[in-house]
Amino acid sequence: MTTQTPSITATTMGKRSWLNLAGWSAALVVLGWAWQGTEMQPGLLVENAGNMATLASDFVPPSFTNLGHYIEQMLVTIQIAIWGTLLAIVFAIPCSLLSSDNLVPWWVYQPMRRLMDACRAINELVFAMLFVVAVGLGPFAGTLALFIHTTGVLAKLFSEAVEATEAGPMEGIRVTGAGRIEEIIFGLIPQVLPLWISVSLYRFESNIRSATVLGMVGAGGIGVSLWETMRGFQYTETATIMLVIIVAVTALDMASQTLRKRFI
Amino acid sequence: MSLTTIAVQQLSKTFGHHPVLQDIGFEIRQGERVALIGPSGSGKSTLMRHLVGLTRANRQGNSCVHALGRDIQRHGKLISASRAERCRTGYIFQQFNLAGRLSVLTNVLVGRLGRMPRWRALLGRFSAEERAMALHALKRVGLEELAGQRANTLSGGQMQRVAIARALMQDAELILADEPIASLDPRSAREVMDILKRINEEDGRTVVITLHQVDYAREYCQRAIALRQGRLYYDGPITQLTDARLQALYENAGLNELYQPSDGSVQPVMLRAATG
Ligand SMILES: Nc1ncnc2c1ncn2[C@@H]1O[C@H](COP(=O)(O)OP(=O)(O)OP(=O)(O)O)[C@@H](O)[C@H]1O
Ligand SMILES: [Mg+2]
Numbered sequence: 286m287t288t289q290t291p292s293i294t295a296t297t298m299g300k301r302s303w304l305n306l307a308g309w310s311a312a313l314v315v316l317g318w319a320w321q322g323t324e325m326q327p328g329l330l331v332e333n334a335g336n337m338a339t340l341a342s343d344f345v346p347p348s349f350t351n352l353g354h355y356i357e358q359m360l361v362t363i364q365i366a367i368w369g370t371l372l373a374i375v376f377a378i379p380c381s382l383l384s385s386d387n388l389v390p391w392w393v394y395q396p397m398r399r400l401m402d403a404c405r406a407i408n409e410l411v412f413a414m415l416f417v418v419a420v421g422l423g424p425f426a427g428t429l430a431l432f433i434h435t436t437g438v439l440a441k442l443f444s445e446a447v448e449a450t451e452a453g454p455m456e457g458i459r460v461t462g463a464g465r466i467e468e469i470i471f472g473l474i475p476q477v478l479p480l481w482i483s484v485s486l487y488r489f490e491s492n493i494r495s496a497t498v499l500g501m502v503g504a505g506g507i508g509v510s511l512w513e514t515m516r517g518f519q520y521t522e523t524a525t526i527m528l529v530i531i532v533a534v535t536a537l538d539m540a541s542q543t544l545r546k547r548f549i
Numbered sequence: 550m551s552l553t554t555i556a557v558q559q560l561s562k563t564f565g566h567h568p569v570l571q572d573i574g575f576e577i578r579q580g581e582r583v584a585l586i587g588p589s590g591s592g593k594s595t596l597m598r599h600l601v602g603l604t605r606a607n608r609q610g611n612s613c614v615h616a617l618g619r620d621i622q623r624h625g626k627l628i629s630a631s632r633a634e635r636c637r638t639g640y641i642f643q644q645f646n647l648a649g650r651l652s653v654l655t656n657v658l659v660g661r662l663g664r665m666p667r668w669r670a671l672l673g674r675f676s677a678e679e680r681a682m683a684l685h686a687l688k689r690v691g692l693e694e695l696a697g698q699r700a701n702t703l704s705g706g707q708m709q710r711v712a713i714a715r716a717l718m719q720d721a722e723l724i725l726a727d728e729p730i731a732s733l734d735p736r737s738a739r740e741v742m743d744i745l746k747r748i749n750e751e752d753g754r755t756v757v758i759t760l761h762q763v764d765y766a767r768e769y770c771q772r773a774i775a776l777r778q779g780r781l782y783y784d785g786p787i788t789q790l791t792d793a794r795l796q797a798l799y800e801n802a803g804l805n806e807l808y809q810p811s812d813g814s815v816q817p818v819m820l821r822a823a824t825g
Binding site for chain 2: 453454456457458459460461462463464466467470471472475476478479
């Protein structure tokens with residue numbers, strides 16, 4: 286740190302520590318502000334410890350009489366996640382290309398990005414409620430909800446990968462006289478494909494988790510049973526459902542992770 | 550009389566505030582074999598990129614780049630052209646610009662994309678004949694055993710030869726090669742230069758080669774165009790690119806030195822190629 290130009294170093298250091306101080310203060314203010322908003326009362330946890338113990342004891346022992354039904358519902362949940370993700374991938378590919386500033390002019394990527402922002406901003410549960418109204422109760426509404434939200438997420442992640450690519454390979458294809466789409470297929474896609482696959486699988490994992498709650502608003506899957514048993518205070522059933530969810534999500538996460546590793 | 554293959558007029562290019570090319574103008578006739586030389590950073594690659602429209606000239610100014618009977622760009626605006634027109638010019642990049650995750654064979658096959666029917670190009674369905682051509686092109690650069698390997702696992706010199714095979718595959722009338730032998734050992738370099746010489750002499754293709762090795766330029770090319778700090782410094786027969794001129798080109802000597810002939814015999818710095 287001590288060089289031939291101590292005065293400059295000192296001023297930059299001074300500036301640094303000022304910035305540091307300001308940064309930390311700002312962070313503390315935000316944390317305090319959020320604490321107020323969330324009405325945090327850790328004391329309640331201690332005060333109501335008794336209640337919580339009673340509640341927890343209601344969950345044991347899990348009841349396995351309806352296990353078959355829950356497993357079936359879990360499979361529906363997985364099916365929702367599969368199709369929701371797959372449709373999203375198919376639509377996210379063109380949408381991401383159209384939101385990349387190295388491929389299209391600003392008057393294409395700006396509107397496309399805003400559209401994708403909107404898809405992403407609204408939670409899948411909200412979309413699910415809307416689709417339940419539109420197409421009726423059941424897994425189809427859930428699939429559509431996941432599809433729209435995930436398209437927004439994947440389009441952004443895909444296009445970030447596209448914007449990080451090198452221009453060289455695409456130029457290499459361009460000068461052979463090939464068209465714009467060939468340029469993308471041969472020059473761009475090979476560069477982004479591993480990342481796209483890995484991001485899609487990751488999204489599939491998180492979509493399974495999201496799909497487990499879609500049923501709570503009537504959009505199919507295991508969430509329906511989850512909601513019903515909780516509302517009926519059948520906590521031993523709820524416990525079984527939770528176990529099914531934990532086992533399925535963990536297994537699929539692990540499977541998808543091993544797959545992902547092969548593509549990076 | 551011979552046809553003009555490339556005509557560049559009043560070409561200037563500025564990146565930010567940095568003028569990289571200033572008022573470049575020259576013509577290259579069909580069937581010529583031209584070396585483009587100049588120190589690193591003198592603007593050779595930038596000039597070559599203008600010739601295929603990868604880089605646009607400054608908007609202001611009356612620049613025009615013309616190649617193979619059509620304007621590539623005028624006043625800094627690209628003139629669009631069909632695939633059939635564009636694939637008549639082949640380009641070998643200094644950085645190779647291969648698709649790293651595709652196989653060597655596919656990287657060569659893409660040289661054909663501009664000439665294939667559109668639907669096959671989009672689906673990447675190359676015919677058996679095209680595959681045979683690609684293998685033949687790979688054989689010419691001595692890489693046929695590596696056809697199945699991924700391009701990003703190759704050595705620099707091997708990548709360079711794949712890039713050359715891709716350009717051969719394109720069967721272009723005009724070949725622009727940006728330092729095609731920069732990462733090759735002397736023997737491969739010679740082979741590549743021989744290939745370029747052969748397609749020039751036997752097939753009558755026009756070839757422009759950027760080179761750092763003046764010896765190769767002297768041996769393989771008839772004409773030299775030299776850039777120095779973005780300006781045209783020399784344009785004429787390579788035989789008259791004397792050691793003194795070369796020294797002035799590459800050393801940090803002032804341009805003015807050349808205008809002071811030590812003996813009365815030194816030619817003007819700019820020598821137009823011997824035509825009208
Ligand atoms: N896209 C760009 N943006 C900014 N500057 C650029 C760009 N491309 C080239 N330059 C600058 O233009 C100048 C000429 O570069 P160019 O690549 O044409 O040189 P060159 O003669 O090919 O050099 P070399 O022999 O090292 O390949 C360099 O100073 C370079 O930094
Ligand atoms: Mg260069």
